[in-house]
Amino acid sequence: MNKVITVNLNGNAYQIDEDGYNALGEYISRAEEQLRNNTDRREVIADLEQAIGDKCANFLRPHKTVVTAAEIEQILKEIGPVQNADGEPVKSGESASQSQAPPRQPRDDSARTSAPHRRRLYRIRRGSGWSGVCRGLAAYMDTDVILVRIIFILGTIFSGGFGLLIYIIMIVLVPIAYTDSELNEAHGAPPELRRS
Numbered sequence: 001m002n003k004v005i006t007v008n009l010n011g012n013a014y015q016i017d018e019d020g021y022n023a024l025g026e027y028i029s030r031a032e033e034q035l036r037n038n039t040d041r042r043e044v045i046a047d048l049e050q051a052i053g054d055k056c057a058n059f060l061r062p063h064k065t066v067v068t069a070a071e072i073e074q075i076l077k078e079i080g081p082v083q084n085a086d087g088e089p090v091k092s093g094e095s096a097s098q099s100q101a102p103p104r105q106p107r108d109d110s111a112r113t114s115a116p117h118r119r120r121l122y123r124i125r126r127g128s129g130w131s132g133v134c135r136g137l138a139a140y141m142d143t144d145v146i147l148v149r150i151i152f153i154l155g156t157i158f159s160g161g162f163g164l165l166i167y168i169i170m171i172v173l174v175p176i177a178y179t180d181s182e183l184n185e186a187h188g189a190p191p192e193l194r195r196s
Contacts, residue, residue, distance in 0.1 A: 004066050009053035010046050015065055016056070020072035024052070027076050050187070051079060054180050057126055119188040122177035123170075133170045136177070139186045 003018040016024065031048055035041040055075040056067045121140045123132035134152060138145035155163030177183045 009056070010049035012053050012057075014053060014056045014060075014067055016067045016072060017069055019069035020067060023069060023072050023076065048079070051180075051184070052076075054183050055079075058180065118185070120182075120185045121174055122182055122186040123174050124177050124183065124186060126183075131167075131171045132176060133167055133174065136174060136186060137170075139188075142188065 004015050005018060005021040006013050006015050007021060007024070028045070028049070032041070032045060035044055038044065052075055055078065056071075059067050059071045119140050119142075122136050124135040124139055125132035126135075134148040135145050138148045141148070152163050152167055155166070157163075177186050
């Protein structure tokens with residue numbers, strides 16, 4: 001019998017067994033320590049948590065609701081080690097103050113503001129109410145899914161059903177995001193978090 005802990009990864013709850021939780025906690029702590037002087041630390045950690053959460057969701061099924069320690073280890077291996085500026089992994093127990101080089105910056109502010117990451121419109125069915133159209137539009141427009149749903153409802157009511165017609169057309173024409181790479185592309189995740 002294993003102890004299960006519920007964690008919040010960028011606003012989504014996941015159940016992880018205790019050993020996996022400990023490994024994940026250590027990984028996130030190392031990342032936070034490396035980024036402690038980065039002005040975008042919260043945003044970078046949120047992106048990292050989103051990538052980990054998306055990978056955790058791939059292991060969950062209707063009759064499997066807990067991510068195991070082995071699966072967490074696999075996820076962390078796919079994402080890669082927390083690195084210093086020289087590109088060397090930070091060893092367990094080593095903090096950024098102990099490494100000689102300054103922390104590696106996962107993102108460049110000027111690159112982020114001058115060239116935003118390309119987004120692509122997908123239907124996102126994970127956590128969606130029905131078809132994933134509203135969740136996909138919300139990711140594409142970087143807005144709240146509830147706002148998109150309200151716009152569709154009001155559009156349908158005040159246009160005599162035209163909003164519903166648009167919704168049905170989008171179900172037919174917009175592809176579903178199946179892979180992590182497609183989900184990251186839908187959210188405009190940076191290339192270093194995209195996996196093929």
